[in-house]
Amino acid sequence: MRFPDGEKYVRIxxxxxxxxxxxxxxxxxxxDEFLLEYLLLADTASDLGAKRIAGxxxxxxxxxxxxxxxxxxxxxxxxxxxxIESVGTSEVYSIDMHEHRVxxxxxxxxxxxxxxxxxxxxxxxxxxxxxxxxxxxxxxDEEARQWAxxxxxxxxxxLYCFQKKRRGPESVEITKPEELNVRGRPALIIDDIxxxxxxxIETVKVLKKEGATKVGVACVHPILxxxxxxxxxxxxxxxxxxxxxxxxxxxxxxxxxxxxxKIRKLIA
Ligand code: R5P
Numbered sequence: 001m002r003f004p005d006g007e008k009y010v011r012i013x014x015x016x017x018x019x020x021x022x023x024x025x026x027x028x029x030x031x032d033e034f035l036l037e038y039l040l041l042a043d044t045a046s047d048l049g050a051k052r053i054a055g056x057x058x059x060x061x062x063x064x065x066x067x068x069x070x071x072x073x074x075x076x077x078x079x080x081x082x083x084i085e086s087v088g089t090s091e092v093y094s095i096d097m098h099e100h101r102v103x104x105x106x107x108x109x110x111x112x113x114x115x116x117x118x119x120x121x122x123x124x125x126x127x128x129x130x131x132x133x134x135x136x137x138x139x140x141d142e143e144a145r146q147w148a149x150x151x152x153x154x155x156x157x158x159l160y161c162f163q164k165k166r167r168g169p170e171s172v173e174i175t176k177p178e179e180l181n182v183r184g185r186p187a188l189i190i191d192d193i194x195x196x197x198x199x200x201i202e203t204v205k206v207l208k209k210e211g212a213t214k215v216g217v218a219c220v221h222p223i224l225x226x227x228x229x230x231x232x233x234x235x236x237x238x239x240x241x242x243x244x245x246x247x248x249x250x251x252x253x254x255x256x257x258x259x260x261x262k263i264r265k266l267i268a
Contacts, residue, residue, distance in 0.1 A: 085111050
C-alpha cells in the first residue's frame, strides 16, 4: 500500500513483542522498493520489541556491485548490508547468492550471514517431475561449477563446465571443453541466474550444434530481463525451469521448503 504521494505505507498487525520474527523479502525487478519495504518492516518489528529478526532475501540484489570498478562508484553490496544491519536484523539468509569477488559473507556483514541452496529442490524437479533421464550436466561457465557439480553428483552423471567470455552486457562467447562428446546424449544446463539469457542461448546453441538429443535448462533466479524467455525458447530447449525467488512464467520450483527448514532449525 502507498500514501497518495507515492510513499510506502507499512503496518505490522500482529503483536511481535518478545517474538522471533522471520522477514522474507526477495529483491527482484524493483529491488529498491523491496529493500525499503524490508527496512521499514524490520525497523518497525525491532521498535515494537521483537526478540530476534531473521531476514530472508531469497534473491539478494546489489551483490554484483561488490567492488569499486570505476572511481567514484558506490560499493552497493556493502551499503545494502549496512542498511539491513542498521534496522535490527539479527541474521541474514539468501538463496544461492552469487558471491562474485566476495570470498566470505562475513567480510560484508557484521551480523551472521549465510547462503542457503535450492539445488536439491531443482535436482528433484528435473529428475522426478520432468523425468529427464541421465543427462550430461553442463555449467555454462566456471562460476557455475559449484551449482552444476551438486546436481551432477546428486544425479550420478558427468559434469562439464564451458568457458565463457563476456563481450558486452548481452553478448557472450561460449566454448565447450574439447573432451566433451555430447552427440546422441541429453544435456542439462545449470546456472544460478538467467538475466538477459545470453549465456543460456549460446550454451544451448553449442550443445545442439554438437549433437545433443535434447537440452534442458534449470536456474535458481529467473530474472529473464526483457524478452529473454522468448529468445531462449526460440533455441528449442526441451524445458526451462527456475525457482520462485524471482516470480516468472518458469518459476515452477518453490523455495519455501528451504526457508521453512532454516526457520525450524533457528527456533529448535
Ligand atoms: C554469471 O556469472 C552468472 O552465473 C550467470 O551466468 C549470468 O548472470 C547470466 O547472465 P545472462 O543471462 O545475462 O547471460
